[in-house]
Amino acid sequence: MLKQILKELAPTQTTLVAVSKTKPVSRIQQMYEEGQRIFGENRVQELVEKEAVLPKDIEWHQIGHLQTNKVKYIAPFVSLIHAVDSLKLLKEINKQAAKNERIIDCLLQFHIAEESSKFGFDEAEMKEVLNSSDFKNLANIRIVGVMGMATFTSDEEQVALEFRYLKDIFDRLKNSFFSSQDSFKEVSMGMSGDYQLAIAEGSTMVRIGSLLFGSR
Numbered sequence: 681m682l683k684q685i686l687k688e689l690a691p692t693q694t695t696l697v698a699v700s701k702t703k704p705v706s707r708i709q710q711m712y713e714e715g716q717r718i719f720g721e722n723r724v725q726e727l728v729e730k731e732a733v734l735p736k737d738i739e740w741h742q743i744g745h746l747q748t749n750k751v752k753y754i755a756p757f758v759s760l761i762h763a764v765d766s767l768k769l770l771k772e773i774n775k776q777a778a779k780n781e782r783i784i785d786c787l788l789q790f791h792i793a794e795e796s797s798k799f800g801f802d803e804a805e806m807k808e809v810l811n812s813s814d815f816k817n818l819a820n821i822r823i824v825g826v827m828g829m830a831t832f833t834s835d836e837e838q839v840a841l842e843f844r845y846l847k848d849i850f851d852r853l854k855n856s857f858f859s860s861q862d863s864f865k866e867v868s869m870g871m872s873g874d875y876q877l878a879i880a881e882g883s884t885m886v887r888i889g890s891l892l893f894g895s896r
């Protein structure tokens with residue numbers, strides 16, 4: 681399955697994050713041996729335990745909601761945090777990154793779905809954060825793009841519209857705040873059920889779990 685998906689992604693230059701949550705390290709090791717290097721987890725404890733025993737050249741992405749008090753556990757090694765949804769969290773990531781003498785890459789999560797349960801900023805809140813002096817003083821984080829999750833529905837048109845909306849937000853932020861920053865380039869959207877729609881709408885990074893590893 682990995683080979684098939686990579687083949688499908690290749691012409692679009694989309695990055696694959698293999699979402700390995702709940703799956704044993706043996707399965708991750710297996711996929712590592714097939715060449716995959718980027719893995720995503722959503723629970724901090726699980727991520728820390730897996731990182732400790734798996735090869736050191738894996739790039740670990742924290743993809744799910746992250747609690748402020750857990751940042752310290754992943755700060756030494758995490759390569760990208762996808763779901764940053766508050767200034768408070770950004771400040772904590774900055775603090776822990778500084779302690780580890782690192783700069784940690786982050787994606788800003790936007791609320792694009794209909795469900796009220798999904799986390800994320802709206803555009804107005806985000807602009808306020810980006811314009812604040814608090815934000816401008818954060819020297820140990822680097823914002824490299826945006827992330828979002830579409831509504832869980834079989835209505836493909838709705839999902840496509842939500843992804844398009846996230847891509848539009850990305851374009852506006854790029855123009856207004858990050859035009860001189862080449863590293864601001866990622867649009868993390870698309871999972872097993874909707875990654876093709878996401879790619880059609882401009883995704884640069886898909887987070888695929890069950891399609892690769894089987895259902896959880």
Ligand SMILES: *Cc1c(COP(=O)(O)O)cnc(C)c1O
Nearest residue numbers: 699722743871872887888889890
């Ligand atoms: C679990 C998860 C995924 C992967 O979901 P699948 O449907 O298994 O591909 C992607 N993104 C986030 C944030 C997740 O928590």
